[in-house]
Amino acid sequence: MARPALAEDPTPTVADPTRSGGLGAAADLGTQALGRRLAIGDWKPPGTTELIRRPREGITPGAVVLMHDGGGDRSQAVDAVHTVVPALRSDRWHLSLPARRG
Incomplete structure (x- = not known):
């Protein structure tokens, strides 16, 4: 497991x-x-447009954006990521993954 x-x-x-x-x-x-700084509510799929709007409007420096990758159809969240990540980078946000320990 x-x-x-x-x-x-x-x-x-x-x-x-x-x-x-x-x-x-x-x-x-x-x-x-x-x-957790920004949970975008993708567990209740509100539509791709809304899942794009929430992180773009709610992100702050140092934010951890919570998105889910399991538990049903996540196509809206996946589609949103493909738009949000390039848009945030274009707006000069630095995106990174948490550092692994050990």
Whole structure:
């Protein structure tokens, strides 16, 4: 069984996000906690246009944009990524993946 390397912190305002909620256990399993800044709501597909608008209007410096890659038809989210990533780069945003530990 595969284990995810990253875990979302639903309350990123706490002093130590690795200890909030269930993330302490996640950290004990070797996952890296991330603060969530922008959940675009792609689990309830609102349409590709809306999934493009939300990150473009809601992104802030240091943001972690949460998108899902499982649990049903994700074609709207996939289509949105193909538009949002080049658009944000064109707007001079630097996009990166979290650094892997270990």
